[in-house]
Amino acid sequence: MPFFRITLLRSGIGLPAKTAGVLKxxxxxxxMTTVYHPVTPDVAGQIMRIKELVxxxxxxxxxxxxxxxxxxxxxxxxxxxxxxxxxxDGKTMGALKSRW
Amino acid sequence: MFGPFRxxxxxxxxxxxxxxxxLSRHQKYRQRERLxxxxxxxxxxxxxxxxxxxxxxxxxxxxxxMPREEEMLPKDKYTVFDRKVKxxxxxxxxxxxxxxxxxxxxxxxx
Numbered sequence: 140m141p142f143f144r145i146t147l148l149r150s151g152i153g154l155p156a157k158t159a160g161v162l163k164x165x166x167x168x169x170x171m172t173t174v175y176h177p178v179t180p181d182v183a184g185q186i187m188r189i190k191e192l193v194x195x196x197x198x199x200x201x202x203x204x205x206x207x208x209x210x211x212x213x214x215x216x217x218x219x220x221x222x223x224x225x226x227x228d229g230k231t232m233g234a235l236k237s238r239w
Numbered sequence: 240m241f242g243p244f245r246x247x248x249x250x251x252x253x254x255x256x257x258x259x260x261x262l263s264r265h266q267k268y269r270q271r272e273r274l275x276x277x278x279x280x281x282x283x284x285x286x287x288x289x290x291x292x293x294x295x296x297x298x299x300x301x302x303x304x305m306p307r308e309e310e311m312l313p314k315d316k317y318t319v320f321d322r323k324v325k326x327x328x329x330x331x332x333x334x335x336x337x338x339x340x341x342x343x344x345x346x347x348x349x
Binding site for chain 1: 273276277280281283284286287288290291293294295297298301336338339340341
């Protein structure tokens with residue numbers, strides 16, 4: 140199911156109440172917020188009213204706020220070593236035994 | 240001569256706001272970018288709805304009536320009609336909220 144990915148680039152401050160209402164209805168409260176809405180004529184009509192303020196792309200899946208945040212997070216550049224699980228004799232357990 | 244307290248017209252003489260009568264070339268460049276951005280939003284809406292087998296009257300009418308950025312004359316990109324101005328044109332930067340409203344067409348005959 141395709142979605143519109145809508146990002147508010149320009150603020151709606153000082154614009155007519157109808158424009159501000161559309162922004163609120165779409166869930167765009169601040170600049171640079173991104174929301175996903177299904178591709179329907181209703182949503183297209185809402186976008187038409189705020190077309191000067193937003194960036195719109197058609198995408199296949201919608202992401203939640205946490206997923207968008209995780210996608211932005213850069214690679215940390217390190218990994219944390221953890222102790223291998225061992226049995227009571229001090230021998231390593233599991234499939235990695237042959238390497239030790 | 241330089242620095243924050245230099246003698247300029249607004250500092251020495253009280254109230255003086257000057258809005259240039261035409262856009263700079265950088266303002267014109269950004270204006271073209273904004274026009275193109277709106278065009279791309281319209282294209283996205285149209286193609287996404289067409290994939291669903293749907294159309295929308297507002298989008299169809301916009302595509303029929305409104306010129307795209309590359310089809311517009313420079314006159315229409317950077318100036319607008321105004322009946323109070325001599326020769327009926329004024330710079331588009333005199334329009335309130337001009338960077339966030341669409342103003343592409345002229346009244347008939349102008």
